[in-house]
Amino acid sequence: MPFDHLIHQALLLTMEPRSRPLAHGFVAIQGTEIVAVGQAEDRENLPPARQYWDMNGDLVMPGLINNHCHAAMTLFRGLADDLPLDEWLQQHIFPAEARWVDYEFVYTGTLLAAAELIRGGVTAVADAYFWETAARQAFAESGLRGVAAQGVIDFPAPGVPNPTDNIRVAQEFIDSGSASSPPLITSTLFCHSPYTCSAPTLKQAKDLTRQRGLSFFIHLAETRWEEAQIRRQTGLSPVAYLDSLGILDEMTVAAHAVWVDPADQEILARRGVKICHCPECNLKLASGVAPIPDLLARGLVIGLGTDGAASNNNLNIFGEMNLAAKLHKAIRLDPTVMSAREVVELATSKGAQVLDLGEITGTLTPGKCADLIVVNLHQPHLTPLYDPYSHLVYAAAASDVQHVMVHGRWLMLDRRLLTLDWPTIKRKALALAERINSTAARFPA
Numbered sequence: 549m550p551f552d553h554l555i556h557q558a559l560l561l562t563m564e565p566r567s568r569p570l571a572h573g574f575v576a577i578q579g580t581e582i583v584a585v586g587q588a589e590d591r592e593n594l595p596p597a598r599q600y601w602d603m604n605g606d607l608v609m610p611g612l613i614n615n616h617c618h619a620a621m622t623l624f625r626g627l628a629d630d631l632p633l634d635e636w637l638q639q640h641i642f643p644a645e646a647r648w649v650d651y652e653f654v655y656t657g658t659l660l661a662a663a664e665l666i667r668g669g670v671t672a673v674a675d676a677y678f679w680e681t682a683a684r685q686a687f688a689e690s691g692l693r694g695v696a697a698q699g700v701i702d703f704p705a706p707g708v709p710n711p712t713d714n715i716r717v718a719q720e721f722i723d724s725g726s727a728s729s730p731p732l733i734t735s736t737l738f739c740h741s742p743y744t745c746s747a748p749t750l751k752q753a754k755d756l757t758r759q760r761g762l763s764f765f766i767h768l769a770e771t772r773w774e775e776a777q778i779r780r781q782t783g784l785s786p787v788a789y790l791d792s793l794g795i796l797d798e799m800t801v802a803a804h805a806v807w808v809d810p811a812d813q814e815i816l817a818r819r820g821v822k823i824c825h826c827p828e829c830n831l832k833l834a835s836g837v838a839p840i841p842d843l844l845a846r847g848l849v850i851g852l853g854t855d856g857a858a859s860n861n862n863l864n865i866f867g868e869m870n871l872a873a874k875l876h877k878a879i880r881l882d883p884t885v886m887s888a889r890e891v892v893e894l895a896t897s898k899g900a901q902v903l904d905l906g907e908i909t910g911t912l913t914p915g916k917c918a919d920l921i922v923v924n925l926h927q928p929h930l931t932p933l934y935d936p937y938s939h940l941v942y943a944a945a946a947s948d949v950q951h952v953m954v955h956g957r958w959l960m961l962d963r964r965l966l967t968l969d970w971p972t973i974k975r976k977a978l979a980l981a982e983r984i985n986s987t988a989a990r991f992p993a
């Protein structure tokens with residue numbers, strides 16, 4: 549029986565442990581699944597395919613994974629810049645969210661984000677926001693894989709005016725997801741932070757995700773302000789505080805982990821907490837630099853994330869790879885840390901493990917889902933090529949992604965989006981932005 553797609557004549561990165569780049573590589577796909585991977589000479593025993601895709605030497609690799617995003621915040625991009633996190637959040641973003649964020653805002657903003665993510669080679673994303681049912685719907689339409697997490701915070705929030713309802717709303721979101729959501733999207737919750745969620749809220753939220761076997765997400769140890777605040781309130785660091793509540797385990801994903809001293813690092817490693825490194829957002833908000841080489845040396849599983857477009861200000865994982873590779877070299881005065889290969893692993897195979905999707909995606913392996921991207925190497929800035937990992941991290945751009953496939957389905961071919969109606973998304977996004985712009989009290993004090 550013929551299989552569906554044969555992607556061939558590729559420079560292939562499978563991203564399996566210890567794998568090497570394969571020249572004249574191929575990937576055979578049946579339905580949603582990869583059925584064979586190899587080099588030209590291994591093709592002889594393969595049945596014919598329904599469709600052949602000659603990549604003419606372009607790079608084929610697993611899709612990139614964005615481990616931390618607030619997709620709908622694309623509609624707040626550039627609204628408030630050049631501020632520290634506490635001021636950015638409390639005086640600008642929370643008031644703007646209170647005023648503007650509803651189902652339609654989140655739906656449109658997430659479609660806008662999905663377009664940017666796909667065009668940047670992302671095939672799986674972990675999102676967290678309010679009105680997350682709208683985000684889940686938008687992701688489902690886009691064809692992206694991902695985790696949609698309903699935000700939990702002990703303040704009035706969009707769609708959850710009374711904070712005492714926050715866990716109930718998250719539970720309903722999770723349960724409606726397992727009943728009806730498309731198989732590519734997992735539904736869970738995201739506790740905003742140790743400084744905006746009370747101890748009972750954190751414990752209830754963790755209990756809920758434990759009962760359902762889901763990942764628990766949180767912004768953790770992001771700023772020096774947070775560190776000082778939690779120490780003042782509890783006498784413990786943010787990491788030690790969450791550990792004292794029983795929150796930390798291998799199904800906990802901590803975004804940022806900037807202010808983690810060796811004792812915190814030891815706790816994170818012992819509990820098997822997964823980390824999402826967001827270097828660009830941490831630089832822009834001047835939050836600091838997470839000690840990623842130390843955390844990697846302790847064996848933690850780490851992925852990369854952009855955070856939202858209002859604090860980054862893009863959803864570009866190529867940019868995160870580039871920064872993650874260079875930042876730690878400069879801080880440590882050591883160019884050997886964070887090799888290009890290691891950084892591409894964070895953006896692919898390790899990123900999938902962070903989202904508990906390691907069995908499903910993150911490497912080009914027979915039996916896993918066909919989530920892959922094709923990078924156009926036939927360009928001046930990528931010619932000649934000695935080391936594909938080097939080009940991906942130090943030379944390539946998001947716009948070099950030519951084709952994107954998720955779950956055996958092309959989402960983009962020759963940079964044309966196939967699942968999303970870009971003119972409609974653009975029109976709706978501009979209409980919402982016009983309303984935001986026309987308000988005199990854009991930044992209520």
Ligand SMILES: CSC[C@H]1O[C@@H](n2cnc3c(O)ncnc32)[C@H](O)[C@@H]1O
Pocket residue numbers: 618633637641642645676677678698699700701738739740741767770829855856859
């Ligand atoms: C419950 S998650 C959504 C919530 O988080 C806010 N947010 C976005 N980026 C950050 C960040 O880097 N640190 C803390 N909070 C952030 C977002 O505006 C939503 O209110």
Ligand SMILES: [Zn+2]
Pocket residue numbers: 616617618767803855856
């Ligand atoms: Zn965030």
